[in-house]
Amino acid sequence: MPAWLDTLAHFHFLRPWWLLGLLPAALLVWAVRRRGDVRRRWRDTIAPHLLDALMLGERRRLALRPVHLTALLLALGTVALAGPSWRQERPPFLDDKAPLAIAVDLSHSMDAIDVTPTRLERAKLKIKALLARRDGGRTAIYAYAGSTHLVLPLTDDASLLQTFAEALQTRIMPVPGRDMAQALRVIDADLKHEPVPGTILFLTDGVDPAAATAFRAQADSGRSQPVVLALGTEQGGPLRNGAGGLVEQDGARVFARLDVAALERFGDDSGVPVATFTPDSDDDVAWVQRHVQSHLEQMQAGDRTRWKDEGWWLVPPLALLAMLWFRKGWTVRWSAGLLLALALAAPPEARAQSSAPATQASAVRPWRFVDLWLTHDQQGRRAFEQGDFARAATLFEDPMWRGIAQYRAGQYAQAVQSFARVDSAQADYNQGNALARQGQYRQAAARYRQALRRQPQWPAASANLALMEKLLAQQLPQEKPDPDDGEEPPDLPPDQVKYDAAKPSAPGGKSLQVVLTQDAEMWMRAIQTTPTDLLQRKFALQHGQAAPAQDAR
Template sequence: MEINLGDFHFLRPLWLLLLPFGALLPWLWRRSRDVQRRLRSNIAEHLLPHLLITPQDQQRLRPVHLVCALLMLGAIATAGPTWEQDRPPFLENRAPLIIAIDLSPSMDANDVPPSRLEAAKHKLHDLIQRRAGARNALIAYAGSAHLVLPPTDHPALLDSFIQALSTDLIGKPGKAVGPVIEQAKRLLAAEKTPGTLLLITDGADTTQLDSLDQSLSDGALQVLILAVGSEDGGIIHDANGQPRTDSDGRPALGSFDQAALKQLASALDAPLGSLTLNDDDLDWVEMHAQQHFQSASDEQRELHWKDAGYWLCWPLLLIAFFAVRKGWSLNWMAGLLLALGLGFGPAPAEANALTDAFFTRDQQGRWAFEHEHYPQAAALFVDPYWKGIAAYNAADFDLALASFARLDTAQAYFYLGNIHVRRFKFDEAIAAYTRALKLQPQFPEATANLALAIALQKDTESAEQNTPEVKPDEIKMDKAPGKGQSKTVQTEQATSDELWLQNLSTSPAKFLKQKFSLQDQAGGKP
């Protein structure tokens, strides 16, 4: 292995302060055994050599020398010697992508069959399927920009909202790219990672280009523009499939504004591509997204160095074995008292003597959690937040509720809201999401779930009001007593957020239209 000594340094250099102390140990030991030095103040110095009989020590290697070596090597190992940069595990993941799709009326033009919007939705379906495991977010925009879904790695959940998009969901006309970029920057700030914004549109508002120059100054966000449509344009249809007409009663035509898109790409320094019939456009998007993610991450790698101190564990172990020799002894009283103190600690309910000797309950719970043994992790964790997370993933919502209720953090209230929504307690869910947003205003997931809880509460109240009242004496039996049969109907429990969301009574399109309308009325605020 080639070592660049120019990059050699220590991650925790303060531990090197133990080196002088370790080097002084043999000298201190010899000084403590020097009888002549102790008697020099009581007996004349020229008489001491004749009055003392000092046996010659035949052993040059003493326990103190091994302790010195252990202490010095241990100090170097703990200080973290390093000379090689490390690539954090999360950099192996695929680049996060924020998809922003234009829902202005021109996207209903049929120059790309069946329409520009439907062709874009079909292309996005293929994109998220090939990006399985990566995190994708969805933004819809026209004259205003709205977050549809925060970053998620569930393709089916994202696709269900993509297929529900239509041009009648946003009432404010226009093609406002500025608010889209602001939304994307907030999402990446919450993700704490560089990412790419994919704009899928057929035009741009050139009057807003001057305000976009400074939007991407930090370099964390890259913009890609995927143009949809042909230059000749096509007929624009309404939501019912009927051709829209202009003021003269003629069919309205949509045009692919190539010049405006080139100006937008120039203002944002963004690559410009177009929708294709094959997968070339998908390869283009993934290539640019991954290249930006790698380059932006490499700029932050100076803080990530590979700790090479563990290589010194082998010589340390070898020295420790050599220290076990007959007739050698050290004063281990301090270590013995520490071991006894640890031994009198409270014993856990489920104890594994070997595991508990080396790992705390939280460390054992983390191992079980990372291996997806969620019930075991929930039983092991002591930390209330991690116990709640494990119980939530194990569908033990009673334990999760009790754990999160002990905390006063935005994340805890977010999960409390999720649990209440699962149990159709919308008032408690709304209160929990509101508290989470009060503690952490920039919380896209809590914002989206709060809007969903409000919509579900309104739909539930509307359904209860419209339910016909049936009096008891109006119920008639269609069979004689004893002839009927009772049968237990097994229903599949929603084991994931994806299945749970699919079982909701509110359609994604209805929910999104109501959400966008409320946000526009509030001045664009979530």
């Protein structure tokens, strides 16, 4: 369906009763025209054949008169007040709720230099651009080849994400290959505990046709949405080795080429969005972000969404038409002008004090020229849409929007106070979010319970309440360990770990494996190394622990 047809299908008025104001506009034109009809006033007194001779200078053409301008102003103002709308606006916390997991392919072909400097390095640049667009959205990074490993869990710390993304190298993977199906299972298992559906972005230079069935099932599941962005060229390029040279086999350089036809077949078979990167722009990054947001909007369709009021588009033509009132020869109501002048001449302090009872919770703001044209809430909304949340919080008079701006600005304590002034389920939920950000999990859980009492069927509130209860359970004081149970205190230095040789191990050597795992984790925390080497050792340990578990099964 064309875009204009889709817009027309969704067009409606938010406040249709205001359209009744069109009737006075039409009646005004009719009444003024009827009053100025000289022929009508004399037709009962003068014979029609004489009246025709007496009518001199009668206007036979349509002339634009002030009444027409007044009627047009009334009509446009009525339509604007009726709230024309044809699209929905995203909820204020939409970006905060949209998790994204980035799965980076670390197979050897990602070292191809057909893309400057390499495919992997270009993938890191795309991650950097994507993090800048997400503006604090929670993101996780995974690495996969023949095995899949978590690099960094969901976080909104862009600098930390960028640090670990830069540390990715193909040499750190313990198993070669490209197992996309396993990567999809591992990442989906981690994201299924999120209160809202997420998106899994695969940055790769090739696809596994055998994984198309798993991707199709994932796309139809209604959970996390897979998206594939391929890097590389059809012409391909040689592979670069770790020493900076080129990989050769039997005296010939090894080339890696992007199979575009295989990508298209994979997209058709799996039903997931597939695209190739754009080398000279970030259009591919914008494409990914649109899929992240649209997937969440589809999953949350009808859940606390609202239509956007587009009536403000009629304000400029209304202002231009109003300027014609000052045209020479047109009627000007000097009384209205005098009242406006008196209002403008009032001292700013008086105007601020007159509005103080309605905004007792907010500080008295100095009067500004923009206050003549926009309310404080409208000014706050403009600052909010520009990303200046701290300034928006000082402008909003509506406590809900002020709290949302304070939340976005990181002013969580102030946001709690603002949300507390609104008596609704949404306000309770927002209070819970702000309290959770401050680490006040018990108070946050109480707010989520109150929100669920008012709106029982609320998946996001239920999931957040479960998370708070889990965090509270973790904060409970742990029982003092028995010195004979074989567990070491958490603050014991690595070189003081001792093993009880006389104590028998459990069947299968599980106790020894647990001790070795704890020893390895403490050793990894104690060593000084680069993030790349740290990830390489971590992945090797994880793969070594997974192998015995698979053999046991």
